[in-house]
Amino acid sequence: MFKQKHFLALGAVTLAALLLLSLPPRVIARLKLALGSLFLPLSSLATTAEQLPADVADNLLPRRELLQEIARLQRENQELKVRALQTASMVTENEQLRDQLRWQRQVGWKIKLANVVMRDPANWWRTVEIDLGSNQGVTNNLPVLTADGLVGRIAAVWPTHSQVVLIGDPNCRVSALIDNPAHDVGVVNAASTLDNTLANLTYLSGTAVLKPGQAVVTSGLGGVFPKGIPIGRIVDSREEEFGLYTEARVKLGVNLGTLEQVSVLFR
Amino acid sequence: MSNQNTFMIYAAAYLTVFGQAKLPGLRDWFGAQVDLLPALMVYTAMYASLLNIAGLALLGGLWFDSLSANPLGISILPLFLVGLAIFTQRDLILRDLAFAQIILGAATTAIVPLITLLLLLSTGRQLLLDWGSLWQWLVMIAGGAVATPVFFALFNWFDHAFGYKIRTESSFRPDREIRRGR
Numbered sequence: 001m002f003k004q005k006h007f008l009a010l011g012a013v014t015l016a017a018l019l020l021l022s023l024p025p026r027v028i029a030r031l032k033l034a035l036g037s038l039f040l041p042l043s044s045l046a047t048t049a050e051q052l053p054a055d056v057a058d059n060l061l062p063r064r065e066l067l068q069e070i071a072r073l074q075r076e077n078q079e080l081k082v083r084a085l086q087t088a089s090m091v092t093e094n095e096q097l098r099d100q101l102r103w104q105r106q107v108g109w110k111i112k113l114a115n116v117v118m119r120d121p122a123n124w125w126r127t128v129e130i131d132l133g134s135n136q137g138v139t140n141n142l143p144v145l146t147a148d149g150l151v152g153r154i155a156a157v158w159p160t161h162s163q164v165v166l167i168g169d170p171n172c173r174v175s176a177l178i179d180n181p182a183h184d185v186g187v188v189n190a191a192s193t194l195d196n197t198l199a200n201l202t203y204l205s206g207t208a209v210l211k212p213g214q215a216v217v218t219s220g221l222g223g224v225f226p227k228g229i230p231i232g233r234i235v236d237s238r239e240e241e242f243g244l245y246t247e248a249r250v251k252l253g254v255n256l257g258t259l260e261q262v263s264v265l266f267r
Numbered sequence: 268m269s270n271q272n273t274f275m276i277y278a279a280a281y282l283t284v285f286g287q288a289k290l291p292g293l294r295d296w297f298g299a300q301v302d303l304l305p306a307l308m309v310y311t312a313m314y315a316s317l318l319n320i321a322g323l324a325l326l327g328g329l330w331f332d333s334l335s336a337n338p339l340g341i342s343i344l345p346l347f348l349v350g351l352a353i354f355t356q357r358d359l360i361l362r363d364l365a366f367a368q369i370i371l372g373a374a375t376t377a378i379v380p381l382i383t384l385l386l387l388l389s390t391g392r393q394l395l396l397d398w399g400s401l402w403q404w405l406v407m408i409a410g411g412a413v414a415t416p417v418f419f420a421l422f423n424w425f426d427h428a429f430g431y432k433i434r435t436e437s438s439f440r441p442d443r444e445i446r447r448g449r
Contacts, residue, residue, distance in 0.1 A: 006317070009317050009347075016340075017340045020339050021338055028338075035329055038281075038330070039281075042282075042285050117289075118334060119288055119289075119291075120335050121287035121300055121302070122302075122337055123407070124384065125336040125337070165336070170395060171336075191395075193395055193399035193400050
């Protein structure tokens with residue numbers, strides 16, 4: 001049965017929880033950083049343990065195989081250098097043409113690689129933590145992607161790590177453009193809880209003609225994500241609210257369940 | 268409960284929270300991550316003091332929220348509520364029975380996320396919830412039900428292996444022995 005000390009303990013814990021929940025965001029961020037840093041020793045230990053088999057395998061690779069790999073990478077490097085030169089000349093040409101037409105110059109984006117170090121332990125969020133933070137110049141709302149497409153955006157930043165809210169989380173809405181003749185625009189919204197390779201594309205025009213396989217890219221509207229980052233492909237579509245608007249399911253280009261390395265886009 | 272076991276409970280909470288964030292666990296197979304803190308709370312509520320229950324709720328909840336997008340402190344109250352409920356009724360529960368441990372683990376793991384979700388929704392947050400969440404909830408309940416007897420076995424073994432028991436004095440005294448015979 002409940003005794004007085006039980007009520008006192010319940011009151012004390014409730015008060016402590018309410019105090020924590022009512023703290024200002026800056027104090028909460030510092031507290032989260034302090035508590036999260038308690039896991040740093042374990043995190044580095046886990047990273048070392050993960051790398052150990054790979055290091056052992058690297059040491060066991062025959063020299064001939066390594067030399068072949070170096071030769072292949074050197075060839076690829078040469079090809080990429082030529083492509084980079086071609087791209088640089090195209091960028092210059094593009095800027096000259098923009099100047100002639102008096103169009104606004106496009107701001108270039110820089111990329112920094114980051115490792116995914118942790119996932120959200122709660123099932124109702126879709127976030128990950130990466131090992132880049134404000135010390136490396138990361139700020140809120142920077143786009144995060146991989147070679148396969150958009151991953152999400154930075155939601156919280158600490159000095160050494162950041163939280164990325166993934167596409168498909170209700171807190172990461174992306175304005176998207178469909179590669180169809182009408183170039184319909186919609187919003188990539190919350191996805192299925194069980195399948196993290198799918199997302200919903202909502203607020204499409206009721207007259208939108210969608211076919212499975214059509215590419216979906218960022219529209220550039222909203223100011224967070226630059227235009228043209230691949231998001232995925234249309235799987236199927238259906239009319240909503242008696243044909244008032246169309247909703248579609250999008251197969252994401254990135255498998256969010258197996259993320260290991262991501263790139264953060266900097267302006 | 269011995270001091271070693273109290274320390275072990277906090278260490279287990281720390282490792283559990285880290286493991287849930289670092290390791291895929293059941294997420295890749297069943298689409299849900301199992302929360303083991305409620306199962307740990309069952310053991311704590313059965314054996315430890317009210318202070319330790321509050322301590323586990325505070326530390327476990329804070330650690331969990333620090334690695335999650337949850338608002339800091341939201342997980343404390345649900346953990347403490349279930350811990351307190353078990354603590355007040357623990358004299359009536361057959362804690363050594365595996366069946367009782369499984370039922371308590373399942374019930375606790377079912378209730379904690381529900382209260383947390385209610386608190387989160389009451390703060391106006393938008394969460395990733397649909398019919399699939401029901402499946403995730405069932406996976407969490409099953410995980411909690413399995414984990415609770417494992418925690419009991421682990422901590423009881425640890426207590427037996429490293430805890431010094433107070434030696435009970437025998438009431439036998441040789442000078443008071445009744446010698447039979449002629």
